[in-house]
Amino acid sequence: MNARHCHICSWASRDGVELPGWCPRCRGRCIADVADLPELYRTLGAVMEPGAAGDDVKVGGSRTPPLPFRMDPANLRGPATAGALPGPDQHGALSIATALWTTRQAIREVCDLPAENTGWRRGHGPGRTEDRIAADTKFVLAWLDRFAERARPDELQAVVEVIGETRRRAWNTCGYSAHKVCLGPCPADLGQGQTCGEELWIDPVLADSVTCRACHTRWDRRYFLWLRRMAGPEGEAAS
Ligand SMILES: [Zn+2]
Ligand SMILES: [Zn+2]
Numbered sequence: 001m002n003a004r005h006c007h008i009c010s011w012a013s014r015d016g017v018e019l020p021g022w023c024p025r026c027r028g029r030c031i032a033d034v035a036d037l038p039e040l041y042r043t044l045g046a047v048m049e050p051g052a053a054g055d056d057v058k059v060g061g062s063r064t065p066p067l068p069f070r071m072d073p074a075n076l077r078g079p080a081t082a083g084a085l086p087g088p089d090q091h092g093a094l095s096i097a098t099a100l101w102t103t104r105q106a107i108r109e110v111c112d113l114p115a116e117n118t119g120w121r122r123g124h125g126p127g128r129t130e131d132r133i134a135a136d137t138k139f140v141l142a143w144l145d146r147f148a149e150r151a152r153p154d155e156l157q158a159v160v161e162v163i164g165e166t167r168r169r170a171w172n173t174c175g176y177s178a179h180k181v182c183l184g185p186c187p188a189d190l191g192q193g194q195t196c197g198e199e200l201w202i203d204p205v206l207a208d209s210v211t212c213r214a215c216h217t218r219w220d221r222r223y224f225l226w227l228r229r230m231a232g233p234e235g236e237a238a239s
Pocket of ligand 2: 186187188196197198212213214215216217
């Protein structure tokens with residue numbers, strides 16, 4: 001639904017420019033969130049295996065002993081469950097497969113796609129394999145812009161919240177924030193006075209540059225201190 005303000009963050013465009021449902025910043029973030037899900041799904045598999053997590057994934061902060069049984073990786077890697085459609089009382093308790101599946105269903109309805117075109121068959125729930133996750137991710141990315149243009153504000157908000165919350169939980173469960181450093185918000189200019197604002201996370205040992213996951217601006221190492229200073233005390237505490 002075109003409007004002069006974003007249905008997600010309420011940012012208003014200048015000079016009467018119509019937005020296709022959402023602003024460049026919210027669009028970039030949601031696309032980045034969807035695109036992250038297959039990799040997070042794979043990493044969660046490593047987190048779940050006893051003893052496997054220590055190699056390339058740190059689980060939790062160093063001061064907190066790991067829980068004897070980690071609920072979240074198992075939940076996030078769970079199968080898609082049609083009964084868990086997001087509603088007003090449900091926030092972020094979905095598996096990755098369910099989040100993608102419900103998004104796919106929302107797209108199918110809003111974009112008037114016949115069931116055949118989605119690869120979905122009645123009676124066959126979505127699988128939980130990496131192939132299925134990859135296929136659903138590809139589908140969602142292909143149709144997301146069309147969906148944003150056509151969806152009601154509440155339909156778009158529901159998808160952005162489900163995807164964003166699921167990605168955030170998966171990212172935290174994988175322990176990325178425990179061994180990466182937040183440089184602060186990406187200051188890239190998206191036009192019309194809007195800055196990107198996506199948090200930039202780096203591996204402090206390995207990173208020579210960081211590419212913003214939302215707007216794809218590449219920040220060289222020589223900008224790191226500057227970004228950190230721009231972020232100020234809030235940026236330091238962002239983790
Ligand atoms: Zn927005
Ligand atoms: Zn950015």
